[in-house]
Amino acid sequence: MAYTLVNLIALVVGLAFLVNGYVMVKQGREAIALFVVSVAIGSGLIFVAVFPDVFQVIATVLGLELKARAILVISNLTLFVVATYLFNRIGKLYDRLSRLNEEVSLLRTELEEQRDE
Known part of the structure; x- marks a missing residue:
């Protein structure tokens, strides 16, 4: 197994995701889904950084010739899940706003009516 600078960067970014998840929990935010996504992505990046040949196995299972295609498939699926979650969250926040x-x-109208009396 050969480790490169890319593995080190993936490890650092994965650790950053885990720290971000920890900070969210420590601050008492109620974003459990965001915490789970953060931990899943961070753990995945750390796993890939430590075991870089795992994508060759994934490529073989998916029937792909190249490891790079497996990386692209997994990356695109992950981005799709994250983007779907974010669009859903934006919609809910828009409704709340x-x-x-x-x-x-309504409170302004009620306050103005009380001032007029």
Whole structure:
């Protein structure tokens, strides 16, 4: 097994994802899904950094000729999952923001009515 600079970078980035997940939990955020995604990506990067030949096995299982194609397939699937999660999260935040704006508008109207009395 030959380790390269890419393995070191993957290890550092994986550790950064794990630290990010730890910091989120320590700060008391309620984003469990984001924590799980962070830990999964970080653990995956660390695993690939330590065992770089794992993609050759994945390429063989998927019936691909090259290890690089297996890396691209796994990367694209991971990005698809993360992007889907983020779009879902953005939609929920947009809905919450709309409700908050409605409530603020109602409170302003009520406050103005009370001032007029």
